[in-house]
Amino acid sequence: MSRFTRIGLIVVLVTSMGAVVGTQLIAADEADAPQGKATTETGGVPKLLDLGSKSCIPCKKMAPILEELNKDYAGKFDVEFIDVGERENAAKAKQYGIKLIPTQIFFDKDGKELWRHEGFLGKADILGKWKELGYEFGGAELPKIERWEPAKKDARSKDQICYMCDGDIEEKTAVIVKTDKGDVRLCGPHCYFIMYSCLTEDRTGFEKKVSVTDWATGRLLPATEAVYLRGLEEKSGRPWVKAFATREAATAEMKSSGGSIVAWSALQENELSHRCGFCDRSCYSQDVAKVLIDGVHSYGCCAHCAMGVAARTGKDIEVRQPDGLTGEMVVVRTLDGKIASIEPETAVAWYGKKKTADGKWVSAGCFHQGFFRTPENLRKWLEQRPYETGQIITINQSLADKMKLSPQQISKACKIGECAPK
Numbered sequence: 061m062s063r064f065t066r067i068g069l070i071v072v073l074v075t076s077m078g079a080v081v082g083t084q085l086i087a088a089d090e091a092d093a094p095q096g097k098a099t100t101e102t103g104g105v106p107k108l109l110d111l112g113s114k115s116c117i118p119c120k121k122m123a124p125i126l127e128e129l130n131k132d133y134a135g136k137f138d139v140e141f142i143d144v145g146e147r148e149n150a151a152k153a154k155q156y157g158i159k160l161i162p163t164q165i166f167f168d169k170d171g172k173e174l175w176r177h178e179g180f181l182g183k184a185d186i187l188g189k190w191k192e193l194g195y196e197f198g199g200a201e202l203p204k205i206e207r208w209e210p211a212k213k214d215a216r217s218k219d220q221i222c223y224m225c226d227g228d229i230e231e232k233t234a235v236i237v238k239t240d241k242g243d244v245r246l247c248g249p250h251c252y253f254i255m256y257s258c259l260t261e262d263r264t265g266f267e268k269k270v271s272v273t274d275w276a277t278g279r280l281l282p283a284t285e286a287v288y289l290r291g292l293e294e295k296s297g298r299p300w301v302k303a304f305a306t307r308e309a310a311t312a313e314m315k316s317s318g319g320s321i322v323a324w325s326a327l328q329e330n331e332l333s334h335r336c337g338f339c340d341r342s343c344y345s346q347d348v349a350k351v352l353i354d355g356v357h358s359y360g361c362c363a364h365c366a367m368g369v370a371a372r373t374g375k376d377i378e379v380r381q382p383d384g385l386t387g388e389m390v391v392v393r394t395l396d397g398k399i400a401s402i403e404p405e406t407a408v409a410w411y412g413k414k415k416t417a418d419g420k421w422v423s424a425g426c427f428h429q430g431f432f433r434t435p436e437n438l439r440k441w442l443e444q445r446p447y448e449t450g451q452i453i454t455i456n457q458s459l460a461d462k463m464k465l466s467p468q469q470i471s472k473a474c475k476i477g478e479c480a481p482k
């Protein structure tokens with residue numbers, strides 16, 4: 061490039077940004093454009109670079125598309141925008157040899173230019189181009205699945221709803237915790253131990269506040285004095301727990317239902333033996349995602365928590381999460397905090413959200429999240445769950461949301477009074 065055109069280019073760039081209405085010509089000398097030869101820094105994944113300005117109309121139309129792509133394809137390809145209208149970026153226009161704004165340049169993972177386009181480029185076109193260039197990012201367009209009002213009004217009284225899982229409270233297994241703010245009602249011992257495992261307060265003597273229901277009589281008993289019968293469901297292998305006032309009553313029940321008799325301390329030890337690798341919640345291995353970290357087994361108490369294990373440990377993980385509808389596996393592998401593979405590629409995530417009293421949408425908690433092998437499975441799952449609210453997100457997004465958390469935010473994740481105040 062001659063000294064003259066170099067100066068000319070910069071001058072045109074700086075002075076022409078004021079009243080741009082369409083795609084803007086910024087340099088005439090085509091011979092100067094190193095088309096197909098530009099290179100860029102990448103984070104090890106392909107990159108879409110858009111060079112534009114804040115004032116040109118097609119550039120403005122590109123902005124929300126770039127933002128969407130950035131969210132939906134986090135970890136698959138990076139999206140970068142350079143405002144060449146900014147004085148400090150003027151040199152970038154020269155560096156990438158652009159003649160018009162907006163210009164989009166597609167780079168491979170090593171930062172080598174694959175293709176460029178001048179003018180507005182839509183989302184479908186961008187994804188179509190990647191595909192044409194041999195990149196399969198999966199689920200090109202996410203179908204719009206969202207629900208911001210329950211499909212049915214929850215007619216249950218507050219007393220009938222488990223504080224932890226929002227499920228029905230069974231009369232024969234209810235657990236009551238006395239607190240300063242009133243009674244907390246839980247559907248059974250397992251939900252109690254989930255709550256216990258994510259308390260941030262001092263837990264010394266906490267069990268004194270807890271009453272369990274006598275399976276035989278329906279009366280409330282101090283939790284530490286009850287005798288427990290613990291067995292496994294035949295089909296699922298999932299534990300069940302029944303409380304009794306006396307050893308005799310527990311023995312009588314054992315004759316018909318099987319299981320073994322344990323005291324409170326043994327029950328507690330057992331219940332707290334499996335924890336979520338992200339939020340430390342107690343969990344049953346039958347209910348949760350299996351997470352493999354460097355060959356070591358851990359758990360995710362929900363699909364999103366499983367992704368969070370990569371954020372908490374800083375390691376590459378493999379997640380095996382059953383589809384919320386069918387129980388078939390969704391397998392996700394990460395590499396350097398980004399998605400390396402998703403099986404099947406059509407899999408999506410549900411981000412269960414609820415509205416707080418002041419109108420903000422926050423996570424609805426671990427019991428309201430999931431992965432699905434197809435958007436269709438998610439749709440069917442939602443039909444069966446009229447109270448669920450939230451939206452579909454990509455699995456990439458689920459991981460990206462966790463990767464941006466600070467260690468302090470991770471330590472507070474899912475804790476009572478931190479993310480799920482009621």
Ligand SMILES: [Zn+2]
Pocket residue numbers: 222223224225226227246247248251
């Ligand atoms: Zn519950």
Ligand SMILES: [Zn+2]
Pocket residue numbers: 336337338339340341360361362365366426474
């Ligand atoms: Zn968790």
